[in-house]
Amino acid sequence: MKFHYGVIGSGRQGTAAAYDLARFGDAESVVLADSNLERAVESAARVNALAGVDIARSAHVNVHDPESIAGLLQNLDACVSAVPYYLNTGVARASIEAGCSMCDLGGNTDVVLEELALDEEARRAGVSLVPDCGVGPGMISNLAVFAIEKFDVAEEVLIYDGGLPRDPRPPFNYACFFNIEGLTNEYAGDALYLRDGAVARVPCFDETEYELVDVPQLGKLEAFTTAGALSTMVTTYAGKLRTLKNKTLRYPGHYALFKGLADLGMLELEPLSIDAGSVVPRQLLHALIVPKFTPAPDDTDLMVIHIRASGKIGGAAARLTLDLLDLYDHATGFTAMERTTGFHAAIVAQMMARGEIARGAVPLERAVNAARMVEELARRGMPVNLHIEREGEG
Numbered sequence: 001m002k003f004h005y006g007v008i009g010s011g012r013q014g015t016a017a018a019y020d021l022a023r024f025g026d027a028e029s030v031v032l033a034d035s036n037l038e039r040a041v042e043s044a045a046r047v048n049a050l051a052g053v054d055i056a057r058s059a060h061v062n063v064h065d066p067e068s069i070a071g072l073l074q075n076l077d078a079c080v081s082a083v084p085y086y087l088n089t090g091v092a093r094a095s096i097e098a099g100c101s102m103c104d105l106g107g108n109t110d111v112v113l114e115e116l117a118l119d120e121e122a123r124r125a126g127v128s129l130v131p132d133c134g135v136g137p138g139m140i141s142n143l144a145v146f147a148i149e150k151f152d153v154a155e156e157v158l159i160y161d162g163g164l165p166r167d168p169r170p171p172f173n174y175a176c177f178f179n180i181e182g183l184t185n186e187y188a189g190d191a192l193y194l195r196d197g198a199v200a201r202v203p204c205f206d207e208t209e210y211e212l213v214d215v216p217q218l219g220k221l222e223a224f225t226t227a228g229a230l231s232t233m234v235t236t237y238a239g240k241l242r243t244l245k246n247k248t249l250r251y252p253g254h255y256a257l258f259k260g261l262a263d264l265g266m267l268e269l270e271p272l273s274i275d276a277g278s279v280v281p282r283q284l285l286h287a288l289i290v291p292k293f294t295p296a297p298d299d300t301d302l303m304v305i306h307i308r309a310s311g312k313i314g315g316a317a318a319r320l321t322l323d324l325l326d327l328y329d330h331a332t333g334f335t336a337m338e339r340t341t342g343f344h345a346a347i348v349a350q351m352m353a354r355g356e357i358a359r360g361a362v363p364l365e366r367a368v369n370a371a372r373m374v375e376e377l378a379r380r381g382m383p384v385n386l387h388i389e390r391e392g393e394g
Contacts, residue, residue: 037060088115107185132231161303164251174251204227302325
């Protein structure tokens with residue numbers, strides 16, 4: 001059976017998602033839509049060239065107008081929303097109106113909750129809505145569930161992940177392979193953890209949560225608290241897990257510099273009055289660091305996910321580690337960030353089109369069969385390495 005897909009937003013992640021749909025999605029067609037038609041045309045041409053088949057086409061859409069989006073989605077089986085997070089509720093409503101299942105790249109838990117509140121409407125329309133696809137939240141959520149399901153009783157799950165340059169440059173030892181606003185959004189506010197089975201708010205850069213973690217193939221990396229990556233998973237597993245945490249991984253030296261900027265107030269959004277004018281600290285920070293964080297043409301990246309879990313198997317204490325490392329793909333030109341973000345969303349869209357996901361608006365960790373996700377990642381050259389050690393084993 002062949003399917004018709006749409007991707008709204010033809011930037012870096014949207015193009016990667018469209019390529020994956022064209023290659024793995026049993027696609028009859030893939031529509032790449034954008035408010036910038038020229039960008040959509042270029043993206044569709046790239047997808048067709050990489051896939052070796054004339055399957056993608058471009059379209060113009062007003063991403064701020066749900067009616068324009070609904071018109072685009074008519075007669076499509078599933079779509080990926082790769083637009084800024086604050087537009088996703090409108091895209092979700094348009095998807096329901098058009099009768100097209102939809103997933104998105106998440107980015108803000110409040111917006112995700114607005115989408116999930118559309119559950120009854122989505123059920124009536126016979127469509128699936130699954131927010132929070134990508135890496136974190138997204139792939140890390142599915143892989144954490146995969147780890148949890150290996151235990152008879154899971155107790156603690158610690159998730160570490162990060163997108164990193166292959167060749168870090170001081171002083172920040174970082175390059176940004178996605179929008180800078182996404183980075184600073186993660187670095188501001190509070191994270192939600194589970195502590196003793198209850199939801200707890202933890203500030204970003206909390207000193208008590210900082211640690212150095214030994215990650216296979218990469219050595220010691222800094223791990224610290226950032227916001228938003230667990231999203232709805234915290235409430236899903238409240239009372240079921242004793243501990244659930246997620247921390248961002250960076251090369252040593254990054255944490256202290258950015259914590260200093262945060263302590264100075266450089267991540268704040270309230271304007272500051274300066275002489276006769278005003279400035280938003282975070283916007284000023286963006287202007288200063290974008291030239292420093294923009295990758296050079298020959299820079300490549302990696303994406304790492306490292307999970308540690310503990311619990312009981314057969315009545316005995318057990319520990320589990322799970323690792324996934326993805327690298328820039330020279331054959332396609334997709335960065336590791338594009339691959340892990342765009343491909344994950346595309347996999348969910350394919351599952352929706354094939355009827356593998358229940359109708360309605362469902363949190364990602366409940367919507368997707370974790371073992372199936374692991375299978376699909378392996379098909380794309382992203383194998384998961386799993387190790388389980390039971391009490392008494394060497």
